[in-house]
Amino acid sequence: MVGERLQQLVESIEQLERELAGLRTRNPALKDAYAAERRSVQEDLRRVWGEAETAGFSVEALREVIRLRAIPPARRAELEASVSVYRQALGM
Numbered sequence: 001m002v003g004e005r006l007q008q009l010v011e012s013i014e015q016l017e018r019e020l021a022g023l024r025t026r027n028p029a030l031k032d033a034y035a036a037e038r039r040s041v042q043e044d045l046r047r048v049w050g051e052a053e054t055a056g057f058s059v060e061a062l063r064e065v066i067r068l069r070a071i072p073p074a075r076r077a078e079l080e081a082s083v084s085v086y087r088q089a090l091g092m
Helices: 002-024 028-054 059-069 073-089
Strands: none
Touching: 002 028, 002 059, 028 059
């Protein structure tokens, strides 16, 4: 149940972030025309982040998971291996 809710929240956040990025890349001359739509997506994002926090999920950990999901699996594995080596070297 918790895993399903986490999956829903993460997918919602990722979708809203993609929508927001799409709005940012539209014709700069029409920036003002998209302002209301951007605000709406930003409000939706705040709402979903609030739901995650209310459900007891760590926002900081969720941000990290979402960041890692955006990295291709092979690159992510390479990165995690490097981080592990560095942690060991620093006694963490």
